[in-house]
Structures are given as structure tokens and as C-alpha cells.
Amino acid sequence: MKTRLLLTLGALLSTTLVNAADTSQLTQETRGAIKALAAELKSTLQSAMKAEGPIKAISVCNEQAPKLAQKVSNEKGMEVARTSLKVRNELNAPDAWELSVLEQFEQRKAKGEPVAAIEYSETTQHNGNRVFRYMKAIPADDVCLMCHGANIPGALSAKLNQLYPNDQATGFNKGDIRGAFTAVKILE
Numbered sequence: 180m181k182t183r184l185l186l187t188l189g190a191l192l193s194t195t196l197v198n199a200a201d202t203s204q205l206t207q208e209t210r211g212a213i214k215a216l217a218a219e220l221k222s223t224l225q226s227a228m229k230a231e232g233p234i235k236a237i238s239v240c241n242e243q244a245p246k247l248a249q250k251v252s253n254e255k256g257m258e259v260a261r262t263s264l265k266v267r268n269e270l271n272a273p274d275a276w277e278l279s280v281l282e283q284f285e286q287r288k289a290k291g292e293p294v295a296a297i298e299y300s301e302t303t304q305h306n307g308n309r310v311f312r313y314m315k316a317i318p319a320d321d322v323c324l325m326c327h328g329a330n331i332p333g334a335l336s337a338k339l340n341q342l343y344p345n346d347q348a349t350g351f352n353k354g355d356i357r358g359a360f361t362a363v364k365i366l367e
């Protein structure tokens with residue numbers, strides 16, 4: 180009886196330890212994928228803003244961002260995307276899990292946690308699969324405010340309204356949570 184209890188405890192403990200090790204490796208892997216996407220997005224956006232101005236740079240966010248996300252997703256064997264509580268493109272709207280994590284991020288920010296450090300991960304069910312899900316908050320920086328701030332220049336604003344008649348992603352201030360990177364990896 181005692182032996183069986185100990186064995187059960189041992190098995191439980193080792194499963195927990197294995198899971199902890201898996202999760203930390205998955206977290207590292209996912210952080211890497213998101214870092215790669217964030218770096219590609221930032222450099223593509225900055226060079227387009229410099230070379231062609233903000234109106235042309237809209238296409239970076241509009242066409243390049245989904246392509247870059249797809250490229251990183253393929254390379255890293257997981258789905259990586261961006262979402263927000265206030266989306267410009269409805270295709271980026273959060274699902275129920277993402278919505279609750281985004282709300283949790285706002286609460287953590289309100290309690291003083293630095294936005295750049297806010298992340299969350301969980302092993303859960305998604306579309307019938309056991310998955311590892313991860314999200315990382317994206318701070319609104321100066322370069323973002325041109326297209327997501329309170330005073331978007333007229334011509335730029337007109338172009339954005341034309342492309343996104345239901346745009347909610349304006350009025351942000353520096354340091355706000357603009358949105359989050361979100362990743363899903365299907366586990367065996």
C-alpha cells in the first residue's frame with residue numbers, strides 16, 4: 180500500500196517535472212519565434228517609413244505583416260500572429276482565450292508591471308488539440324503613434340479609413356499596450 184502510494188507520488192512528481200521542463204523549453208522556443216517576427220516587422224516598417232513615407236508604409240502592416248507572420252510560423256512550426264483589444268483589421272480580432280489574456284495584461288500594466296515584460300503562457304485545448312499557447316504584450320512606441328495615435332495626419336488618416344472603415348486601433352499613447360503577439364503550438 181505504502182509502496183503503491185510512493186510509486187504514484189513518484190510518477191506524479193516526475194510528470195510534473197517533465198511538464199515543467201517541456202514548458203520552459205516551449206516558452207524559450209516561442210519567445211525566439213516572436214522575437215524574430217518582431218525584429219523583421221520593425222526593420223521592414225522603419226525602412227519603409229524612411230524610404231517611402233508613412234502612406235506607402237501602410238502596405239508593410241497591411242501586406243507584409245501577415246506574410247512575415249506566415250514565414251516565421253512555417254519556419255518555427257507554430258502559428259504566430261498579432262491581436263489586440265482594439266483592432267484595425269477584424270481578421271486580427273482575439274478569440275476568447277486571447278481576449279481574457281489581453282484583459283489580464285491591462286490589469287497587470289495597471290498594477291505597474293512594465294509592458295515590455297508582460298507575457299503569459301498556458302498548455303490548454305484549442306480546436307480539439309492539446310496546445311501550448313503564448314502571448315506577449317506589444318508596447319506602443321513613438322514610431323507607432325503616427326498610424327495608431329490620437330493625431331494621425333490627414334492624408335494618412337484618410338487612407339487608413341478607406342482601407343479599414345471599422346478601424347478601432349487609434350488614440351493610443353506611448354507606453355500603452357498596443358496589442359500582443361500570439362502563438363499556438365500543437366503538442367503531440
Ligand code: HEC
Pocket residue numbers: 224233234236237240241244245261262263265266267268269271317318319320322323324325326327348357358359
Ligand atoms: C504606417 C502605418 C503604421 C505604423 C507606423 C504602425 N502600424 Fe500597426 N498597423 C497598421 C495597419 C495598416 C494595420 C492593419 C494590418 C492588417 O491589415 O493586418 C496595423 C495593425 C497592427 C496590429 C495588429 C492588430 C490590429 O490592430 O489589426 C498591431 C498589434 C500593430 N499594428 C502594432 C503596431 C506597433 C506596435 C507599431 C509600432 C512599432 C505599429 N503598429 C506601427 C499601420 C501601422
